[in-house]
Amino acid sequence: MNNALLMHLGNIDQLAGVRLERLEEGNSASKRIVRVWNAGGLSFSVTPDHCLDLYDFSFRGINLAFHSKNGLNASAFQSTAGEFFSYWPGGMLATCGLDNVGSAVESDPMNRFPIHGRIGDCSANHFSSDARWENEDYVLRLSGTMRESRLYGRSLELRRQITTSLDAAEVTITDTITNLTDAPEPIFLLYHFNFGYPLLDKDARYFGPRSETSECCDIGDNDFQSMHAPVDGAAHRTFFHIPRDKGFVTAGLYQPKLRLAAYLRYDTVSLPYLLEWKCLKSHDYVLAIEPANCPAVNRESDLQSGKTLLLGAYESVTYQVVLGVAEGAFAEFLLNNNA
Numbered sequence: 001m002n003n004a005l006l007m008h009l010g011n012i013d014q015l016a017g018v019r020l021e022r023l024e025e026g027n028s029a030s031k032r033i034v035r036v037w038n039a040g041g042l043s044f045s046v047t048p049d050h051c052l053d054l055y056d057f058s059f060r061g062i063n064l065a066f067h068s069k070n071g072l073n074a075s076a077f078q079s080t081a082g083e084f085f086s087y088w089p090g091g092m093l094a095t096c097g098l099d100n101v102g103s104a105v106e107s108d109p110m111n112r113f114p115i116h117g118r119i120g121d122c123s124a125n126h127f128s129s130d131a132r133w134e135n136e137d138y139v140l141r142l143s144g145t146m147r148e149s150r151l152y153g154r155s156l157e158l159r160r161q162i163t164t165s166l167d168a169a170e171v172t173i174t175d176t177i178t179n180l181t182d183a184p185e186p187i188f189l190l191y192h193f194n195f196g197y198p199l200l201d202k203d204a205r206y207f208g209p210r211s212e213t214s215e216c217c218d219i220g221d222n223d224f225q226s227m228h229a230p231v232d233g234a235a236h237r238t239f240f241h242i243p244r245d246k247g248f249v250t251a252g253l254y255q256p257k258l259r260l261a262a263y264l265r266y267d268t269v270s271l272p273y274l275l276e277w278k279c280l281k282s283h284d285y286v287l288a289i290e291p292a293n294c295p296a297v298n299r300e301s302d303l304q305s306g307k308t309l310l311l312g313a314y315e316s317v318t319y320q321v322v323l324g325v326a327e328g329a330f331a332e333f334l335l336n337n338n339a
Contacts, residue, residue, distance in 0.1 A: 017131055033048075040167045050072075065090075099113055102301070119158060140163070175318065182313045193288060208243075208274060234280050250264065254331055264322065266321045274292070
């Protein structure tokens with residue numbers, strides 16, 4: 001405990017804290033939201049009713065996240081192929097999986113796999129939040145468990161923990177997925193981090209690990225590094241990066257006007273694929289950076305590729321992604337060393 005600091009305070013929540021709130025109007029009425037803030041300049045919200053995903057995210061008052069036109073919505077389990085674009089809220093992190101990542105697949109009327117799967121619509125069980133001194137640091141921690149299951153089929157548990165601390169400029173997301181059935185089950189997982197204005201603006205630059213890069217279409221802007229101002233009707237584009245290095249890598253977005261970067265740090269051993277969704281269309285202005293454990297085309301294609309994790313009966317696997325913010329010289333260092 002930092003007694004010298006506490007002597008200056010009536011309550012530590014002057015500097016850092018966690019607060020559970022409930023929204024009261026519009027499409028998000030009845031939704032819970034957890035506000036988190038710290039002395040390092042981070043302020044963000046977490047949605048217990050949407051897979052403990054991150055929605056708002058700012059640093060020293062500067063917004064970093066993209067919110068779609070739809071905003072937060074109150075109804076869960078809307079993940080049908082036709083409705084996805086009418087309710088997807090965006091937000092700083094939208095978790096995709098666990099039965100599908102990528103485009104929708106319908107093997108037959110009894111086996112429908114919606115765009116980006118169902119886990120993002122699942123509410124947390126055993127949700128808890130904590131803020132406590134651990135030695136000299138004040139640690140803020142959220143946790144909960146989401147379940148994705150099907151009669152006569154899969155039963156998957158995602159146990160999530162989100163951690164930051166008093167002066168940190170990083171948030172750590174740790175996920176453990178467990179197969180709770182007696183048969184092996186494929187696991188599809190993609191972390192859909194969505195960056196928006198003013199971090200995303202003219203002259204912003206994507207940076208990432210050395211990769212083999214390909215594109216999924218031949219329309220739109222084929223420059224995956226440079227950003228420009230919004231353009232009415234601009235086509236969106238997705239780039240597939242396969243990092244060459246095994247181990248921890250960094251990818252992010254740098255804004256020279258702000259001398260600010262937001263970045264992800266993760267292990268390519270467990271998340272060997274990296275997608276970049278560049279949509280610079282007016283009102284849908286977003287740059288998404290998306291580490292994934294699979295090629296992320298769709299369930300059918302990924303299974304045929306043989307590059308999907310098959311989790312054995314009653315086995316578990318753990319993933320971790322760090323979301324951070326860098327200023328000034330550190331932000332420029334990240335850009336120059338990950339170009």
